[in-house]
Amino acid sequence: MTQQLALDIHLRDDFSFDSYLTSSNQQLASALSTLHSDYPLYFWGEAGSGKTHLLHALLNQYVSQGKTVSLLSLDGDERPANKICEGLEQCSLICVDTVDAIVGDSSWQQALFHLLNRTKQNGTHVAISAHCSPQHLDVFADLQSRLAASLIFEQQVLNDDEKKTALQQRAKMRGLTLSDDVANYLVSRAQRDTHSLFSLLDRLDKFSMVKQRGLTVPLVKEVLFGVR
Structure with missing residues (x-):
């Protein structure tokens, strides 16, 4: 598996689309499992709603197909943001977990904006999770506009x-x-x-x-x- 990962990431093998109770999130799960490169998929919901499960399910699906993937958590890495994002557009799939972490961090906002531009040119698939909608994400205008142009879903919490x-x-x-x-x-x-x-x-x-x-x-x- 490691040679198929762009970064040293650890995937939860038990997180799959089969183990996710779709319920009111059927459209979201279906859109993720059939992701395409025309635009990123952005989904948001409150903590504990299953965002990480779905991202890992998507990553596992691509890895099982022998494709290269990358998971950006946007925190816990002291390297410059532009260095972390450098070349990631060569992956088949990039997942951004909890994009809210870039609020107040101009270097990460710039790095993500330029990465999204490169993924669009390269045909890379992108999935982004967050706690709020793009319209309520406090980032610079061009990045907010780019995120707002994604396919957007609000993830519903299970009853x-x-x-x-x-x-x-x-x-x-x-x-x-x-x-x-x-x-x-x-x-x-x-x-x-x-x-x-x-x-x-x-x-x-x-x-x-x-x-x-x-x-x-x-x-x-x-x-x-x-x-x-």
Whole structure:
């Protein structure tokens, strides 16, 4: 896999379009899975709505096809922005995770603007996630205009019933049985965003294997609250 990545990125193998509960986001998931190069796809939603899942699903899809990909997180790298973006237009796909991070950073705004110009010339596919729409992104006018010309979707947050279904679907893919009672308990007692719920399911999976016990409400209480 590493030779197919433009940068040293770590993809979640369990994040796929099959493991994503599309529900009210069916059009978004479909547009991402059939991405084309005419314009970037920009989608936004609140924290925990599943943006990272969809980006990793898209990246995994391209990697499985032997294509080169790059994931820009826009933070945690001390190199100049223009150096990080240099040559990325040669990739088949560029994903920009949480583009809001460039607000207040003129060097990143300029670097991203010029990268988008090069991707348009090169026919590179681009997907961008954010917490707000392009119109509410506080960046310089030309970049905002370029982002606003994307194919834009607002990612809807799953309701409680959909979260339970998503948890049970994810558990099934891991070979686990998650009863309705346990799923209801998780959604009502744990942090309610999908990222936190999925992370908790990962912890429960590991804990149940160590304890050689099934996923039950008492086991969940033990993990959440230390109750035995």
